[in-house]
Amino acid sequence: MDDSQLKRRFAEWEQEYSKRPARACETLSGVSLKPVYTPLDLPDADYLRDLGLPGQYPFTRGIHPDMYRGRLWTMRQFAGFGSARDTNARYKFLLGHGETGLSVAFDFPTLYGRDSDDARARGEVGKCGVAISSLDDMATLFEGIPLDKVSTSMTINGPAAVIWAFYIAAAELQGVKPEVLRGTIQNDILKEYIAQKSWLFPPEPSMRVITDIMRFASEQVPRWNTISISGYHIREAGSTAAQELAFTLKDGLTYVEAGIAAGLDVDGFAPRLSYFFNSHLDFFEEVAKFRAARRIWAREMRETFKAKDPRSWLLRFHTQTAGCSLTAQQPENNIARTGFQALAAVLGGTQSLHTNSMDETWALPTEKAVLIALRTQQLIAEETGAASVADPLGGSWYVEALTDELERQAREYFRKIDALGGMVRAIEHGFPQREIADASYRHQRAVEEGRRTVVGVNRYQLEGEKLEIPLLRIDPEVEKSQCERLSELRRRRDGARVEQVLTDLREACAGTDNVMPLVLDAARARATLGEICQAMKDVFGEYVEPPMF
Amino acid sequence: MAKRLRILVAKPGLDGHDRGAKIVARGLRDAGFEVIYTGLHQTPEMIAEAALQEDVDAVGLSILSGAHMTLFPDVVRLLGEKGAGDILVFGGGIIPDEDKQTLEGLGVGRLFGPGTEIREIVEYLRDRFSDRVAEETGD
Numbered sequence: 271m272d273d274s275q276l277k278r279r280f281a282e283w284e285q286e287y288s289k290r291p292a293r294a295c296e297t298l299s300g301v302s303l304k305p306v307y308t309p310l311d312l313p314d315a316d317y318l319r320d321l322g323l324p325g326q327y328p329f330t331r332g333i334h335p336d337m338y339r340g341r342l343w344t345m346r347q348f349a350g351f352g353s354a355r356d357t358n359a360r361y362k363f364l365l366g367h368g369e370t371g372l373s374v375a376f377d378f379p380t381l382y383g384r385d386s387d388d389a390r391a392r393g394e395v396g397k398c399g400v401a402i403s404s405l406d407d408m409a410t411l412f413e414g415i416p417l418d419k420v421s422t423s424m425t426i427n428g429p430a431a432v433i434w435a436f437y438i439a440a441a442e443l444q445g446v447k448p449e450v451l452r453g454t455i456q457n458d459i460l461k462e463y464i465a466q467k468s469w470l471f472p473p474e475p476s477m478r479v480i481t482d483i484m485r486f487a488s489e490q491v492p493r494w495n496t497i498s499i500s501g502y503h504i505r506e507a508g509s510t511a512a513q514e515l516a517f518t519l520k521d522g523l524t525y526v527e528a529g530i531a532a533g534l535d536v537d538g539f540a541p542r543l544s545y546f547f548n549s550h551l552d553f554f555e556e557v558a559k560f561r562a563a564r565r566i567w568a569r570e571m572r573e574t575f576k577a578k579d580p581r582s583w584l585l586r587f588h589t590q591t592a593g594c595s596l597t598a599q600q601p602e603n604n605i606a607r608t609g610f611q612a613l614a615a616v617l618g619g620t621q622s623l624h625t626n627s628m629d630e631t632w633a634l635p636t637e638k639a640v641l642i643a644l645r646t647q648q649l650i651a652e653e654t655g656a657a658s659v660a661d662p663l664g665g666s667w668y669v670e671a672l673t674d675e676l677e678r679q680a681r682e683y684f685r686k687i688d689a690l691g692g693m694v695r696a697i698e699h700g701f702p703q704r705e706i707a708d709a710s711y712r713h714q715r716a717v718e719e720g721r722r723t724v725v726g727v728n729r730y731q732l733e734g735e736k737l738e739i740p741l742l743r744i745d746p747e748v749e750k751s752q753c754e755r756l757s758e759l760r761r762r763r764d765g766a767r768v769e770q771v772l773t774d775l776r777e778a779c780a781g782t783d784n785v786m787p788l789v790l791d792a793a794r795a796r797a798t799l800g801e802i803c804q805a806m807k808d809v810f811g812e813y814v815e816p817p818m819f
Numbered sequence: 820m821a822k823r824l825r826i827l828v829a830k831p832g833l834d835g836h837d838r839g840a841k842i843v844a845r846g847l848r849d850a851g852f853e854v855i856y857t858g859l860h861q862t863p864e865m866i867a868e869a870a871l872q873e874d875v876d877a878v879g880l881s882i883l884s885g886a887h888m889t890l891f892p893d894v895v896r897l898l899g900e901k902g903a904g905d906i907l908v909f910g911g912g913i914i915p916d917e918d919k920q921t922l923e924g925l926g927v928g929r930l931f932g933p934g935t936e937i938r939e940i941v942e943y944l945r946d947r948f949s950d951r952v953a954e955e956t957g958d
């Protein structure tokens with residue numbers, strides 16, 4: 271097509287359009303939008319350089335040549351509440367209804383490396399997730415679920431080494447060897463300081479433990495994803511799409527630098543890194559974000575880090591729909607919100623997906639609510655046709671322009687972070703934390719001033735609304751019985767053996783030996799989560815965040 | 820000059836969800852309150868102690884971990900034990916209506932849920948302390 275002709279026609283059209291009183295539009299993240307996109311928005315487009323074919327560099331169009339025709343995404347519902355036994359029943363329920371992977375939600379004491387009977391855990395045991403304080407709890411969690419057959423994702427960060435050791439040891443009890451285990455530990459400590467806030471140690475020892483984990487996995491648990499570099503919590507904390515993309519990828523690149531600095535071969539560990547993103551309300555912006563993420567990662571891994579193995583270039587990711595977009599008002603509407611967000615994740619080429627339940631602004635989900643959420647994924651997979659063709663929105667002038675714009679904004683953030691001395695320094699300066707808090711406050715103001723509509727909250731409210739859905743309640747007895755089980759464990763185990771493994775672990779922490787084999791020994795000896803984490807804190811210290819708002 | 824109300828915004832327990840607490844802290848500050856934010860991972864003892872030391876009018880607890888039935892009563896009780904039962908304890912988070920009623924019966928002030936606008940909290944606090952502010956204005 272003759273470009274000059276299009277330019278002329280577009281200029282005329284624009285003049286006509288500008289006479290109309292149309293409203294200005296921007297994405298949820300504040301990217302201002304034109305009323306329509308045309309080839310003029312992609313003046314430097316180079317198909318093979320920027321997009322390629324599915325399964326080919328730079329993977330903008332997806333990481334597999336056949337995308338979902340070969341295999342659907344993994345339907346993986348994040349679940350955990352009460353005791354290990356309660357959650358085990360929920361896993362069997364979900365697997366029985368067509369779920370294809372497991373994902374463990376731990377309670378706050380566990381996320382924070384504390385036992386259920388720790389004084390600081392009071393009131394929180396089993397509330398926000400499942401309480402896991404020992405190998406025995408982990409074995410109960412997966413009772414009757416063959417660990418050589420399922421893949422398991424575990425959202426655990428500060429104490430990732432310990433929880434992973436419990437999992438490996440629980441598999442041993444089932445007679446399953448580490449080399450066949452498949453799954454993921456989140457183990458992304460940088461975003462803990464930025465957003466999720468379940469840290470244990472200061473950044474430097476944390477990075478050391480992470481490189482120990484990467485080394486141990488490459489030698490002994492080769493099918494395990496050692497870090498799930500997560501934007502989810504960054505977004506939930508209030509970031510924009512561009513901030514989620516930028517901070518998450520920069521975290522990922524920082525782990526790659528750390529691995530290389532620790533003497534690992536980039537192609538030895540990079541294929542085991544995976545990502546975890548949020549899928550928020552702005553449909554096209556989210557699709558563009560996922561596409562931009564794949565392209566940036568591929569380019570950085572090949573060009574900057576000189577990775578040779580194509581698997582090191584692939585950005586594989588899990589997606590969860592945006593919890594923070596759900597409303598307590600008219601909660602049934604959340605089913606629709608989640609459906610749109612899940613569709614964006616599929617059109618963005620996700621490898622794995624969690625769909626939120628409608629009742630999660632009130633409590634952890636009921637069985638009925640979580641089943642609707644799972645069915646939403648099955649509807650997309652089986653009824654909508656969205657899984658038939660790779661990257662169906664690729665080539666849309668709008669989506670391509672937005673993909674370019676998000677890559678540009680992410681790289682702008684990369685430059686700012688580099689100027690601060692890298693991601694660890696930027697976090698110490700509070701830079702990403704402040705950017706996110708500012709974005710979150712801007713969004714709140716926009717909602718309160720009516721510039722941003724939230725259906726059922728600041729428009730289309732129901733007069734005198736009453737909650738009409740049932741809620742899941744956690745039995746207060748869970749905390750008590752969990753504490754009893756722990757004291758029983760402490761009575762029956764070999765106390766001298768526990769003392770010895772913890773002493774050995776402290777020595778490894780103080781020296782340079784890989785800590786993983788010692789953490790695993792401690793797990794097998796029935797040392798508890800809190801005891802193992804305390805031994806490590808004795809050497810590494812504990813991180814304290816300076817409060818700011 | 821009216822006395823500026825002093826509010827302690829606190830995150831009790833191990834709950835790491837601090838988006839709401841930070842938004843409320845900033846919003847109250849912008850509305851003219853004096854705001855002190857504790858930061859994360861505070862025990863009820865630490866919060867009661869901070870409330871006394873900072874001589875606040877109210878403590879706002881943000882709890883999204885499901886531990887509200889333990890932590891709200893703890894803070895109320897500790898303040899009472901320290902002779903500071905006049906400090907208002909209010910809050911917000913993921914709290915079912917039934918629990919809100921139980922807590923309000925135990926002397927906890929209003930509990931705000933998702934979708935609350937900052938101005939609702941501002942109005943509630945101004946209204947709750949209208950006498951205190953008015954008295955001091957009259958001096």
